[in-house]
Amino acid sequence: MEIFHISAECYPVAKVGGLADVVGALSKFQNRGGHLVKVVIPCYDLQYTRENEFQSVYAAHIKLGKFNFPFEVLKGKDKKLGFELYLIAIPELFDRKEIYGYEDDIERFLSFQIATLDWIVSRNSFPDLINCHDHHTGLIPFMMLYAFKYEKLQNIPTLITIHSSLYQGQFGFDKLYYLPDFDLSHVHVLQWNNQINSMAVGLKCAWAVTTVSPNYLNEINYSGNGLESLFSMVRYKSKGILNGIDTEVWNPETDIMIAKNYAVDDYVLGKQRNKETLCKRFDLDVTKPLFSFIGRLLVEKGADLLAATVALELTENKKEINILILGSGEAQIENQLKKILVDFEGSYNVYIGYNEELAHLIYAGSDFLLMPSRIEPCGLNQMYAFRYGTVPVVRRTGGLKDTVIDIGDTNGNGICHDQASVSDICSSIQRAIELYGDKEKFNSIREIGMSLDHSWESAYKEYIEMYNLIIKKI
Numbered sequence: 368m369e370i371f372h373i374s375a376e377c378y379p380v381a382k383v384g385g386l387a388d389v390v391g392a393l394s395k396f397q398n399r400g401g402h403l404v405k406v407v408i409p410c411y412d413l414q415y416t417r418e419n420e421f422q423s424v425y426a427a428h429i430k431l432g433k434f435n436f437p438f439e440v441l442k443g444k445d446k447k448l449g450f451e452l453y454l455i456a457i458p459e460l461f462d463r464k465e466i467y468g469y470e471d472d473i474e475r476f477l478s479f480q481i482a483t484l485d486w487i488v489s490r491n492s493f494p495d496l497i498n499c500h501d502h503h504t505g506l507i508p509f510m511m512l513y514a515f516k517y518e519k520l521q522n523i524p525t526l527i528t529i530h531s532s533l534y535q536g537q538f539g540f541d542k543l544y545y546l547p548d549f550d551l552s553h554v555h556v557l558q559w560n561n562q563i564n565s566m567a568v569g570l571k572c573a574w575a576v577t578t579v580s581p582n583y584l585n586e587i588n589y590s591g592n593g594l595e596s597l598f599s600m601v602r603y604k605s606k607g608i609l610n611g612i613d614t615e616v617w618n619p620e621t622d623i624m625i626a627k628n629y630a631v632d633d634y635v636l637g638k639q640r641n642k643e644t645l646c647k648r649f650d651l652d653v654t655k656p657l658f659s660f661i662g663r664l665l666v667e668k669g670a671d672l673l674a675a676t677v678a679l680e681l682t683e684n685k686k687e688i689n690i691l692i693l694g695s696g697e698a699q700i701e702n703q704l705k706k707i708l709v710d711f712e713g714s715y716n717v718y719i720g721y722n723e724e725l726a727h728l729i730y731a732g733s734d735f736l737l738m739p740s741r742i743e744p745c746g747l748n749q750m751y752a753f754r755y756g757t758v759p760v761v762r763r764t765g766g767l768k769d770t771v772i773d774i775g776d777t778n779g780n781g782i783c784h785d786q787a788s789v790s791d792i793c794s795s796i797q798r799a800i801e802l803y804g805d806k807e808k809f810n811s812i813r814e815i816g817m818s819l820d821h822s823w824e825s826a827y828k829e830y831i832e833m834y835n836l837i838i839k840k841i
């Protein structure tokens with residue numbers, strides 16, 4: 368079947384977090400499974416878009432209210448990605464270094480959605496299904512159903528995948544005129560809490576909804592950032608599908624971003640070499656267990672608890688451990704983490720910024736990966752950690768609950784706690800230190816993690832099953 372994935376991010380082209388990894392890998396494995404997959408994202412001013420070749424396949428203007436933007440659809444010539452990549456180039460709105468965070472994000476992503484549909488409707492043949500991802504593409508199912516100029520797309524099934532309900536793309540009805548003309552008897556569909564809410568619209572209008580883990584689907588029914596009742600209403604057409612990982616990109620045997628490759632039979636030595644490289648680079652003590660954190664420095668990730676955890680562990684608790692943090696996000700959290708650097712030299716370090724290579728080295732060289740998340744719709748880091756023989760230390764929430772089993776339970780593969788608090792994180796660290804001291808048990812837990820199969824090879828089929836269900840409804 369011909370599948371379009373429409374998204375704001377896609378690895379390796381444009382990545383902020385897990386959305387990119389999922390869109391890139393899911394598409395690759397669906398394509399490999401015999402489907403024709405096209406990924407459509409905006410054309411940002413990023414390294415990938417600058418360094419690769421593209422061919423222009425469509426050019427026109429989009430109308431956004433009183434604005435008129437020229438745009439082009441660029442098709443990637445690179446066959447390595449494993450799917451067809453299409454970039455929507457609207458220079459005035461997307462020729463920028465960052466993916467999100469601009470005042471005109473609403474205008475940017477609305478234009479992206481309109482340009483994408485203008486192009487799709489202009490083609491000679493239509494896709495079998497359109498998979499939208501998060502709020503940046505949430506208005507697409509609505510426009511396909513009710514905008515006059517997209518009437519020909521009305522019968523194409525749509526599915527929206529919710530990667531996080533935290534960001535919903537709300538805006539006021541004063542911008543209603545941005546939307547292409549549509550049947551006004553359906554204007555109420557746009558409304559949620561007196562605003563146009565892109566995610567809510569996607570939930571209402573898409574033929575099916577998926578979330579990135581089964582447990583997250585349950586959680587958003589009572590903790591869905593104001594969309595709880597809507598998530599319950601659309602439950603009948605929803606399914607939680609656990610994300611997979613790209614086991615080719617994330618493979619310690621072949622990963623060119625790490626210091627020493629290793630497999631299940633030589634991981635002890637391999638990990639040790641990577642740990643030495645990491646400890647040397649960050650002035651840490653290689654003889655002590657290394658706890659790391661990788662991610663966006665936000666309250667939802669529990670990153671606000673990290674500085675206090677470091678301080679408590681390394682002073683009052685006098686723990687003989689290293690803590691290394693890689694991330695960027697809220698300025699206040701970044702500052703807290705930088706400020707304590709002088710106090711804990713030799714045992715603690717932080718890298719503020721985004722660094723894909725360093726992330727790979729940290730998964731390879733760490734003993735434990737901290738994930739004290741308040742919200743974690745799926746979480747990929749714990750799956751990368753498993754694959755690299757690093758034991759995840761997590762708060763039981765969202766997809767972490769679906770994937771990490773405490774070492775006290777049968778088939779345990781990680782360490783879990785329930786509260787998003789410094790004391791809960793510290794008691795998990797204490798249990799991790801004890802595990803680290805018992806080398807036989809520590810190794811058996813690492814081996815359990817490394818032998819888990821979280822590849823997309825099987826997970827992508829769940830999406831295809833869901834697509835088939837809704838295609839049958841036509």
Ligand code: ADP
Pocket residue numbers: 383384385386388661662663693694695720721722723726745746747748
């Ligand atoms: P989210 O999408 O909520 O940020 P996920 O666990 O789904 O969380 O995905 C996070 C992805 O982003 C992983 O691939 C992780 O390695 C990567 N990542 C997050 N922050 C950084 C960073 N500062 N540098 C490099 N990679 C990062």
